[in-house]
Amino acid sequence: MDRYAVVGHPVAHSKSPFIHARFAEQTGAELEYGLMDVAPEDFTQAVKSFFDEGGCGLNITLPHKQRAWELSDWRSDGAERSEAVNTLFCDDDGRLRGHNTDGIGLVRDITGNHGGRIKGQRLLLLGAGGAVRGVMPALLAQKPASICIANRTVEKAESLVRHFAGPIAMQATHYDELAGRQFDLLINGTSAGLDGKVPALPEGILADSAWCYDMVYGRGQTPFQAWAMDQGAEQAIDGCGMLVEQAAQSFYIWRGVMPNTAGVITALRQTLQH
Ligand SMILES: NC(=O)c1ccc[n+]([C@@H]2O[C@H](COP(=O)([O-])OP(=O)(O)OC[C@H]3O[C@@H](n4cnc5c(N)ncnc54)[C@H](OP(=O)(O)O)[C@@H]3O)[C@@H](O)[C@H]2O)c1
Structure with missing residues (x-):
């Protein structure tokens, strides 16, 4: 089972597990996506342990995006310029690769979805x-x-x-x-x-x-x-659409498959109503 998680502090409110579970169903992927509530002083060790133990990818949220940028051995152009990373994975050479998918998510929602x-x-x-x-x-x-x-x-x-x-x-x-x-x-x-x-x-x-x-x-x-x-x-x-679109880009970075987002945005809206 491939393991993913979102790291934040606090993080219990995060909708990322819900979104990635829908992407997994849709693409037939066997994965688990968890929540990691990690205090800033424990962030570096938590990331290292996650990948050492075979974890496949992390999303990073408040307050760790800048620290994730510092930890990354390689960064995408957007992450490099913004000095903030929200998506991490470890490549075959053990190098930590950092991306920022928030901007892509926002632009896709405004220009593509709307x-x-x-x-x-x-x-x-x-x-x-x-x-x-x-x-x-x-x-x-x-x-x-x-x-x-x-x-x-x-x-x-x-x-x-x-x-x-x-x-x-x-x-x-x-x-x-x-x-x-x-x-x-x-x-x-x-x-x-x-x-x-x-x-x-x-x-x-x-x-x-x-x-x-x-x-x-x-x-x-x-x-x-x-x-x-x-x-x-x-x-x-x-910002529902942005949230789902940035998650889709993370999923694509990790797994090379771009999930369909429209149904997931609708499903997320429905869960938020309840
Ligand atoms: N939809 C998505 O995918 C997505 C992605 C990322 C973030 N977000 C949302 O975006 C929001 C901001 O996140 P962040 O990471 O930028 O947080 P942040 O780093 O803590 O920044 C918060 C910003 O909000 C301002 N602010 C807070 N309370 C305010 C008030 N009462 N009146 C005016 N300004 C106020 C702060 O102003 P000061 O600098 O003056 O304190 C600061 O500019 C959060 O609600 C987050 O959930 C959504």
Whole structure:
């Protein structure tokens, strides 16, 4: 039986075991996918033991993505640029290979599953934590017109803008400095929604036909989706699809088979309702 797991702290809430069990059923794979709640000081040893004991692959979640990046002997371009790894596996030479599939998951959900556009759009990213950092390489690769990163702690947004500086116009800002500006695609990468909150955004920042995407997901509409609909967004999408798409990319990296995601997104939504 091939063994996989997600490592986090805490991790009990993770939907990854559910998603990978559906991928396994669909592809006829015999695997088990577990939860590993590991404190930061135990992370390195836990990863080593997992692979030494024949484990096949790990997903990495809060707060370990940066440490996983440091531990990796090889990193994909996206992981290298974001300095965050959410997928690990050990190659035949015993080298730890690190990927970041969050950005691919987000882009596939927006452009593939929902038929949205990132290229040429004015993007506003809310938040400057690990999630936003992780998706930046994939978003930049789509060639948006510009990216503005707004965060409660503006220094973190400034640091991301410096880190990802390149040909695409980028800016860091406080939320209250957004008044009078307009954006085509807003992506919420804050965890404010977990407390039922929305970042303090001024009125009127959605351009005509703007789309809003919340990386957060839960039972029913998220607070950010509700805010977006209230502001007249053309689409307000939650992060269920991103979660399943990033998992599918991890599954592909580990097993060389790309699972079908549509039915799994529907199944995940159904379990979240209950
Ligand atoms: N759908 C998916 O596949 C997926 C993938 C990755 C992450 N996520 C979700 O994305 C969210 C962020 O994850 P993360 O890893 O980036 O977490 P993180 O590193 O802890 O960062 C949290 C971010 O949220 C901001 N924030 C928290 N509470 C806020 C509030 N009340 N008002 C305004 N801003 C607030 C923080 O601002 P400060 O810097 O000012 O503290 C920071 O920018 C989580 O809810 C996570 O579940 C979803």
